[in-house]
Amino acid sequence: MRFISKPIAFAIALTVASGAGAQQIVKIGHVGPVSGPNSHLGKDNENAARMAIDELNAKGFTINGQKVTLQLLAEDDASDPKQGTAVAQKLVDAKVNGVVGHLNSGTSVPASRIYHNAGLVQVSPATTATQFTKQKFPGVFRVVANDxxxxxxxxxxxxxxxxxxxxxxxxxxxxxxxxxxxxxxxxxxxxxxxxxxxxxxxxxxxxxxxxxxxxxxxxxxxxxxxxxxxxxxxxxxxxxxxxxxxxxxxxxxxxxxxxxxxxxxxxxxxxxxxxxxGGVKGAQEQVMTDFRNRFKQKTGLEVQLYAPYVYDSVMVMAAAMQKAKSAEPAKYLPELKKIKYEGVTGTIQFDPSGDILDGALxxxxxxxxxxxxxxxxx
Structure with a gap:
């Protein structure tokens, strides 16, 4: 989905503090339309990103054997392409290491060039426009089927x-x-x-x-x-x-x-x-039900639409970083390209274009x- 193209800007910014003895911080930014007509979807996604980060922190997330602390930076793109690209540049200037987003195709597609030019990885939980991956940017991925x-x-x-x-x-x-x-x-x-x-x-x-x-x-x-x-x-x-x-x-x-x-x-x-x-069948349905129950327990709200895909987008990027033993995009990108991750939404693997393999509807x-x-x- 999808918006103004389609359907919520997300960004996962990751920067690791360096220096002897310094505590490592991985900054994860989330951008979505938390204002405007699609605010119910933007808030849904932001809540899912926060939930994923909180769970990773609670488990003691590590990269290359060292514990890191994940921090969420939330931004609003209002489903507007101009605001979406402005936020994308803001994240680049902040020297983030990755992006999860956007929801709307209309914000995600123009923002993807900014991320690409900066050498960042972008995983979208909701962008369905075929143009998104047809650009052949090596760091662009999506976890849902396309239009x-x-x-x-x-x-x-x-x-x-x-x-x-x-x-x-x-x-x-x-x-x-x-x-x-x-x-x-x-x-x-x-x-x-x-x-x-x-x-x-x-x-x-x-x-x-x-x-x-x-x-x-x-x-x-x-x-x-x-x-x-x-x-x-x-x-x-x-x-x-x-x-x-x-x-x-x-x-x-x-x-x-x-x-x-x-x-x-x-x-x-x-x-x-x-x-x-997206969608699940069989045994995977219980996994999804468990997620929905945890989500409601944490937020007090029902899942609106893309929350499970946002959650998996955060998790699959984090998993690639762990495999690469690095939060640097150039180092974890090869791991993301070949990853096979069992998420809430099912098995996540990508084809050479960055599209989800065998995407469900x-x-x-x-x-x-x-x-x-x-x-x-x-």
Missing amino acids: AKLGGTLGKYAVETLKVKNIAVIDDRTTYGQGVAAEFAKAAKGPGVRIVDKQFTSATATDFTAILTAIRAKKPDLVFFGGMDAVAGPMLKQMKALGINARFMGGDGMCTTALGRLAGDAVGEDKVVCAEA TLYTYKGGKRTRMDVIR
Whole structure:
């Protein structure tokens, strides 16, 4: 996911104090939209980063046999590309050793060049834009499936399983929204299947009357939205008010526990189908349940969306540092490239481009206003 591209800036800055007898400090920065329409996701991710760091410190984290203390530095990018790049440069100037983030593709992609030019490693827990890893920066990684898989899977599901014929597509003009919508449209092919309309809005819009009225005239079976839950919720309400009874589909940006609250009764019963990058099955489900319980015990809050992937992003970077016996990016990068880490979200391994190997997707719908899992597919 994903935002303004997609979906929370994270940064993991790591600097180790040197000098004989000096206590070693590893500074881990977190950047996310803790203000603005996506603040519920940003706070969720920041809490997960803090949880990972606290747990590592409690266990006595060491690098090359020496105990180090991890410190979290939290910043806000407000899902804004300019603010995201400003924060990225701030972390570079602070001489950090690594970055976990961002959530939004629109902040993560431009920030990635700044990190690359500084020789930093970046692991994103949520960026899904295909462009992110196509840049071929050696230090760029992601722990979730990309938009090609996300949008493509939804496109095939709409045609092959839901059997829709007339489809309208809306995107929010962000890197994430446009990307996932384009991949969906590319895959939504079949006998008699038509894209009857394409419209766009913005990531901060609240009135969709004009575009929805135009779509209503085309009588779609399904409306696909590329964007975030803060826009999808009000859009669903306005679809209901206009008498548009089509199914509603979207990617991970809108596939949150908050959507039911944001859409109210307009979310319907089995009306919405969405996919979240990631997901677990079988024995791994208990691992995820344990994480969710620990997260709620520590924060008093339910996991919103990407917290488990943020947690794993911190942990996999820390594991690579331990294997390399160094927090220097140039030294732990080779270990990260070949790592096989068993995390909360499953096995984490990367392909040569930095994409997660065999990334999973979870399909959801909403029943009684609550997000309900349908299936996990790979």
